[in-house]
Amino acid sequence: MSDVILKAENISKQYRLGTVGTGTLSHDLNRWWHQLRGKEDPYTKVGAVNDRSQKATEDYVWAIKDISFEVKRGEVLGIIGKNGAGKSTLLKILSRVTGPTTGSIKTRGRIASLLEVGTGFHPELTGRENVFLNGAILGMTKAEVNEKLEEIISFSGCEMYIDTPVKRYSSGMRVRLAFAVAAHLEPEILVIDEVLAVGDAEFQKKAIGKMQDISQGQGRTVLFVSHNMESIQQLCTRCLVLENGTSVFEGEVDKAISFYLDKSKTENNIELPxxxxxxxxxxxxxxxxxxxxxxxxxxxxxxxxxxxxxxxxxxxxxxxxxxxxxxxxxxxxxxxxxxxxxxxxxxxxxxxxxxxxxxxxxxxxxxxxxxxxxxxxxxxxxxxxxxxxxxxxxxxNGDFYNTGKLPSIKNKGIFSMDYEWIIN
Missing domain, CATH: 2.70.50.60 (abc- transporter (atp binding component) like domain)
Incomplete structure (x- = not known):
């Protein structure tokens, strides 16, 4: 039996720019007319490259375009790229949150996703009730969730608030509980977006340890998106680099990080000697x-x-x-x-x-x-x-303070300094 647990072939996702709903009826009729005659969708032939720094010149944009890769059982695949490169869109497609415009995805086994803070949580339900809700979403029976319940609550560190409505949780607490659920309900594939950046350094270390245990000890697969290159280097066995919605590098982690950091930078044009x-x-x-x-x-x-x-x-x-x-x-x-x-x-x-x-x-x-x-x-x-x-x-940007939290880009200043707080 093949060891490949996930295979993506020519995945593309197209979105319409501008105000939602404007002109969609005419476009839908045009698509229907082409489909009726056995013709290709006319709008898959058009669309701008996903470069957010450029002014829009077309009605459609390819959020991701023709991405293909395979992931084997037990691998931890890192997905890195600048903001707007298409990382989250790719994960949403792999998690079945949205469908691709073109291409196909083949998976073997259950996928658990942690894409945003509190994904799949109902704010009015307690933490305990949301554990069961998430388990049901992931296809678990009540008995299976019950079996892991105490372990999930203990790992999350939210024991005191477990019977409190989630709407009263901080973003860090929501991430703790959501990750605990996703990691302990034994999915074959665990998909994690940048959400761990919300947690504190202690929980990030704990979460990375759990992901290593999931992949190495239990042979499960992890897809991990992060802007923290240290976490990528520590956790991943292979890396995919996205740029403007396309895959520009796939391979060893260290080489991928160097490629990502160096990509699109201008070289000096001075000839040596x-x-x-x-x-x-x-x-x-x-x-x-x-x-x-x-x-x-x-x-x-x-x-x-x-x-x-x-x-x-x-x-x-x-x-x-x-x-x-x-x-x-x-x-x-x-x-x-x-x-x-x-x-x-x-x-x-x-x-x-x-x-x-x-x-x-x-x-x-x-x-x-x-x-x-x-x-x-x-x-x-x-x-x-x-x-x-x-x-x-x-x-x-990087984890300058080794806390798992990246300094704010908006309020970055010119440089960062090491410092110490003394609070009495």
């Missing part, structure tokens, strides 16, 4: 926290700026290397100098040296930035080379 004022820049690259060459970085994770120089002149240089980070308004954010940390060096004639600046924890907030380079000769205080727009980097 680059020779200027007796110095040859032989090699330059930025490496992310996974030690891969990338111009996409993560808040809270380390990165490196690597530079290899050769002195092609007849004189020695007493070098200070300065890397600079500028924001989109060309304002200097920070610098990294060899001079500041007493690491200046003599680069002798015809000698080659490597300068590797290791940033232990990136504090710069999510956004687009440019990297500048200065090469200064301290012998005569002269600038051998200066370029404030040498390279471009994109910083993505």
């Amino acid at each position: 680059f020779k200027v004022n007796g110095i040859s820049i032989l090699e330059y690259k930025i490496k992310d926290f996974l030690n891969n060459k990338s111009s996409g970085l993560l808040l809270g994770k380390g990165f490196e700026i690597f530079l290899k120089l050769k002195n092609i002149s007849r004189q020695d240089f007493h070098l200070n290397i300065r890397f600079q980070i500028f924001n989109e308004k060309e304002k200097l954010i920070t610098t990294f100098n060899t001079f500041h940390v007493n690491k200046t060096t003599i680069l002798e004639s015809n000698a080659t040296k490597i300068f590797d600046c290791k940033i232990l924890k990136n504090q710069i907030s999510a956004g687009s930035y440019s990297v500048g380079i200065q090469l200064l000769d301290l012998n005569n205080r002269s600038i051998l080379f200066e370029n404030e727009n040498w390279d471009n980097i994109e910083i993505d």
Whole structure:
């Protein structure tokens, strides 16, 4: 028997833009007329690419387009991508919440979904009653739910409020109970969207441990969407990267994360070796926290700026290397100098040296930035080379405080800082 438990073939989902209901009767009649004559749906041939940053030029948009993949029993498939890339739409289709416009999905076994905070919960019912309601939705009998009830309540940590209406729960409590139900009612496939970000660090650790137990210990399959790359790296065995509604990468987790962070970033157009004022820049690259060459970085994770120089002149240089980070308004954010940390060096004639600046924890907030380079000769205080727009980097949001909660994009500021609260 094949080990494949879920197979998606050419999944696409089309939505109509604009006010809901406008012009749908004429479109439905047109579809019916084409169907009556055995013709293809005329609206599957049209539709804009799902790029939310562009102005709409058509009436329809493909939220996802021609996505195909297979998931084997016991695998944990991570699905990552920018906001609006189509991740949630794909999960809703896989969970049968909505149907695909084109394509087919084949699954073997029961699917449990946790797509939004309180999915499938009735606010007027108590936590206990909602456990039974969720179990019924997932196809469980009352006896099966009863068998797992105490374990579910204990795992959720909501014992005190279990007989209180869910409308009085916080969003974190709803997630705790919803995850406990979905994870303990033994689905063959567990589908989880970004909801775990609502929970605290303790519960996230507990939930990830449970998902690992579900996949590794019990041989069940998990589909996991998150913007927290640390959770993706810790939990997933394989990864799918979505961009503008299409699948652009599928493979190993570390490679997928690097691809996702680096995707759509502009590379510097400077050809190496680059020779200027007796110095040859032989090699330059930025490496992310996974030690891969990338111009996409993560808040809270380390990165490196690597530079290899050769002195092609007849004189020695007493070098200070300065890397600079500028924001989109060309304002200097920070610098990294060899001079500041007493690491200046003599680069002798015809000698080659490597300068590797290791940033232990990136504090710069999510956004687009440019990297500048200065090469200064301290012998005569002269600038051998200066370029404030040498390279471009994109910083993505990350779990800076290791609490499982991503800093607010809306109120991000320029950088994050480590700090401590003392409350008496």
